[in-house]
Amino acid sequence: NAGVIQTPRHKVTGKGQEATLWCEPISGHSAVFWYRQTIVQGLEFLTYFRNQAPIDDSGMPKERFSAQMPNQSHSTLKIQSTQPQDSAVYLCASRQQGANTGQLYFGEGSKLTVL
Amino acid sequence: GDSVTQTEGLVTVTEGLPVKLNCTYQTTYLTIAFFWYVQYLNEAPQVLLKSSTDNKRTEHQGFHATLHKSSSSFHLQKSSAQLSDSALYYCALSHNTNTGKLTFGDGTVLTVKP
Numbered sequence: 446n447a448g449v450i451q452t453p454r455h456k457v458t459g460k461g462q463e464a465t466l467w468c469e470p471i472s473g474h475s476a477v478f479w480y481r482q483t484i485v486q487g488l489e490f491l492t493y494f495r496n497q498a499p500i501d502d503s504g505m506p507k508e509r510f511s512a513q514m515p516n517q518s519h520s521t522l523k524i525q526s527t528q529p530q531d532s533a534v535y536l537c538a539s540r541q542q543g544a545n546t547g548q549l550y551f552g553e554g555s556k557l558t559v560l
Numbered sequence: 561g562d563s564v565t566q567t568e569g570l571v572t573v574t575e576g577l578p579v580k581l582n583c584t585y586q587t588t589y590l591t592i593a594f595f596w597y598v599q600y601l602n603e604a605p606q607v608l609l610k611s612s613t614d615n616k617r618t619e620h621q622g623f624h625a626t627l628h629k630s631s632s633s634f635h636l637q638k639s640s641a642q643l644s645d646s647a648l649y650y651c652a653l654s655h656n657t658n659t660g661k662l663t664f665g666d667g668t669v670l671t672v673k674p
Binding site (some may be wrong): 540 | 595602603604607610650660661663664665666667
């Protein structure tokens with residue numbers, strides 16, 4: 446089992462550019478989560494998919510951020526017109542179906558730096 | 561909404577001495593699960609302990625924690641800290657009446673010194 450795979454591990458963008466981050470959940474896991482990690486805010490929930498359907502995006506900034514899950518094997522987080530305050534580590538996690546109180550398995554994250 | 565509080569941002573302890581990381585919470589839900597996650601430098605957060613049973617001690621890798629609903633706490637303890645325990649520790653909760661997303665505390669950096 447390869448675990449949750451995130452690419453790229455590091456991404457540097459200029460202010461105003463677009464950034465797309467990819468996540469491959471553990472095979473067979475039907476729930477996919479995105480979190481943002483910063484020193485100041487810690488781990489912040491962004492959005493959640495179950496069986497590829499968006500269920501909860503209450504943590505997503507309303508502008509510039511979007512997430513999709515076009516198939517069961519990958520999800521993307523897109524940030525348009527990146528700003529320096531978007532610099533963070535973006536973590537993807539997956540969980541087995543029907544385990545709402547089960548543990549999340551995290552990827553190693555994609556570190557985004559906006560210059 | 562739910563909230564998790566970790567009072568210490570940084571804890572430093574000498575190798576071989578006991579360590580305790582505090583975690584308290586607020587939630588209106590009854591069916592809840594608690595986790596301690598550990599994140600080593602440049603690695604993914606990984607679960608260290610999980611509990612959903614009141615007053616039952618849970619142990620793993622020398623660490624232990626007991627969920628106390630009466631005091632809304634799930635403190636993490638170890639009797640003898642090791643250098644390899646140096647890491648970032650998060651307390652988190654979830655409940656089965658929502659998406660099951662984890663709500664995390666702000667995290668505690670544990671540094672174990674020789």
